[in-house]
Amino acid sequence: MSSQSNTATVTGINGPVVTAKGMSNFKMREMVTVGPKLLIGEVIILDGDKGTIQVYEETVGLKVGDQIQSTGKPLSVRLGPGLLKNMFDGIERPLTKIREISPVFIPEGIGLMNLDEEKKWPVEILVKEGDVLEPGDPYAQIKETEMITIKLMTSPEQAGTVKSVQPDGEYSINEPLIELETKDGEIINLDSTQDWSIRQPRPVKARLEPDEILLTGTRIIDTFFPLAKGGTAAIPGGFGTGKTMTQHQLAKWSDADVIIYIGCGERGNEMTEVIEDFPNLIDPRSGKSIMERTVMIANTSNMPVAAREASIYTGITIAEWFRDMGYNVAIMADSTSRWAEALREISGRLEEMPAEEGYPAYLSSRIAEFYERAGSVKTLNGEKGSISIIGAVSPAGGDFSEPVTENTKRFVNTFLGLDRDLAYARHYPAINWLTSYSGYIKDLGDWFDDNVSDEFIPLRNKMLDLLYREDKLQEMVMLIGEEALPNDQKWIINVAKLLRIGFLQQNFFDNEDMFVPLEKQYGMLQTIDHIYERGLEGLRYGIPSSELINADLNDKILKMKYTIPNNDLSQLKKLNQEIDDFYDALLRRY
């Protein structure tokens, strides 16, 4: 039975959806080539002799009667050295290679390609003849970039005894490295790559509870709504509220080992910006360029829509492979709404029954499947690795009750709601502290106790409560004016202003403020708490609130994010001393 030579015939074309006959020997989710240009497609429906294919390239020029060839393989990505520092389209074709073929535009029919097959990599073999390898065991490693050493592992279906090994040295990805004899006595050659179907999650030994923070250097996230390594987060917001800015910020500074950035249906210039900016940014922990740990997947809004659907899966499959090596991987998916819209568009062309707002009924289950591929895990080879997913959501009209936002909310634990009014006032990041939440506050309690202070969470809760109280007071102010409030309430409004402007607002273009270590975040929060408490004390002694509110000291607190260097927190102590001096002097006067 040979599966390679199956052919079928095109019977209909409607955008990226192609119908065909003669497909009884084709398999569901099989990759096929369509027409004389060998466009790449995937079988999505089989019905007896008839079938439907979604095509990942522009279908203009196809004819009824054109040939369809099976490949015998599911739509897969090739995992191996050469992913890092590179940008790929939705089905893992390198954009630099495409540019060599066509300098400006992306043509259709360029065929399948992925990793560089010419380049030689320095391979270090980790096994010797006679070793027994279980599924997922590493047999070699390559220091791919300054920051990342990749491990070459047996696939989750492979096991056996090493029959022979090549010496350490330079190899291209297709050169065999070791020979493995399986239990059935079959000899297989392993090279530097592995193919894996993008629709199939890679297996793990066990799932673990997320118990470590994913640090981002962004104050409102780390302190108030933290992310966890292995966790999930959604960033919804209307246009202009800063989704992409926040995603870029996280891709730049979060303390994951590997970043997979998926530009899904977004602007071409944003991907260009990543390519131009990232190489020049230095990771504060390793001192190396952050590009060294980044893989980029780009399907811009004008690239074929079916490949947009695939880009999300391509990205997460690559992430799982890095996770299996024991790395902490973070995925930025910008934007998952465009992916959902791609599902809707294809569903519409298939004439499926629409559910809410024209989205297919399976929208919810697809979103769930995607976010469930995140997690902190014990890998097949016993390492601990994790995938964190941070998905941007672009709700139509900025309305969070639309289906994609609603369904996403059900499957993520951190919700960072972006707010149009904050963005209009240029309060960035425009994350609304009243609607956002993080389910990881409980899971990370021990982590904060051990790594920062056991007073951190109580202080965070106190400050968040202060912000809630200010919001209620602002409603009163709208009715009676601020002057009419009692002294202590005026003071709360003032301290909330210090929090909003001095702490929550963060300037991603300022060298000191773009990445803030947790110690400084904690110190800043303590300083604001200190002035709050000293102020309350002052009010009890009858000092008028105007004396406190108009003091120049407030200005120093607003600017401490710029004036106090991240690496010299002793200056925070001085600031606290100034607060004490000021209040002690005031108290003496009254």
Place this chain on the structure above:
Amino acid sequence: MKKEYLKIDNINGSIIEIDDVDDVFYGEVVNIKEESSDEIKKGKVVKLDEDKATIQVFQSTTGLASDNATTVFTGKSFDIPESKEVLGRIFNGLGEPIDGGGNLYSGEEKDIDGAPINPISRQYPRNFVQTGISSIDVLMTLIRGQKLPIFSGNGLSHNQLAAQIVKQARLTGDNEDFAIVFCAIGVKHDDEQFFRKTFEEANVMDHVVMYINYANDPVAERNSAPRCALTTAEYLAFEENKNVLVIISDITAYAEALREISSAREEVPSRKGYPGYMYSDFASLYERAGMLKDSPGSITFLPILTMPNDDITHPIPDLTGFITEGQIVLNRDLEQQSIYPPIDILPSLSRLMKDGIGEGFTREDHQDLANQLFAAYSRVMEVRDLSQIMGEDDLSELDKKYMEFGREFENRFLNQSFDENRSIIESLDLGWELLTILPQTELNRLSPELIEKYLPKNTRYTVEAFNG
């Protein structure tokens, strides 16, 4: 030999179906000729199902019957000829000349659908364009190669604003060669006249290419008009190395045509009846703007759209805002107060401005000053709400200052005349002058160094405050 088909099996609005076709490709252009007339209608295959072809016709299908027309499949996609001679010419939405100047002859035929630009081939736009309009230059800076739409409403002065940008924008930089591509979709004759007059007065007619689809022209032509315009823009920018400014008015008419065609094809509708693929369709237009690594040319794109019912959450502005690099939003209240240009700065935004301003581009204080003006004006809005309830007299002293700042900002900074061309330095200085109305403690977006350097010590506001 091209096959001719004598029977049309189904006609529904601008969609027709022909059975028993053979050897037809998806996207192929057809010519339809009615027996009784010489006019040839153009159409495009939009769906193939077995031997049935669904064709979208770009002209009116009025008069077509199942047996009175001949359909020829041309074996070509929708191509238009391009050459340097396009400059100064006027075409209809199908790319056919309507200025009596005869056909364009050229060896280069370009597919109007274009192809996506490889993000790796793009160059990130960073060059400041001075429009001479304070609000735009300071607060939502236009960058060469940017796509920045004007979100307007019916009857607002978006045409004047676009015309003023055309007149004043120094788009060229080092590359002196520029061109303007103007595409009218479903506009009134007088709107088109207005633009034509502006181009003539600015003495740039030799650099302009126009694609015109009037409000009473066939709806289906609205689909191809912007594509023809952008194909020409791509040709001029990336093959002739010109800096091209593309103005398309009105995207709303385009979107409505899209909806009409979609409903004729009985597709599943999404929000407000617009098709689910409208985002991708918009992107196929907007994303054609930009700059390339290997070319000195650029496409700067200013689409104009009228928000139905002034609603920014309507699908047309909403999907546009998700693709374009910011937006300039016009506001009816400001227009009614005779403030021109009536730009509502708070929802307006230029995403590319952060990399194209500051030291070396405009001036070091630009970003911080802009942030301060935004923050102050947003506070003005809150104070105005408060004064509606309490009356202005009962406001605190600080809030009264904000009220004054708001009035002066609108009357002096936003407001300028149609012929007034302010340099960026003048505009920045004006912004600083207005900030003297507020106490310095309110200027928390500005560093003490910048305040020391740029905040004027003596202005009419500080003098008044001193005397008062």
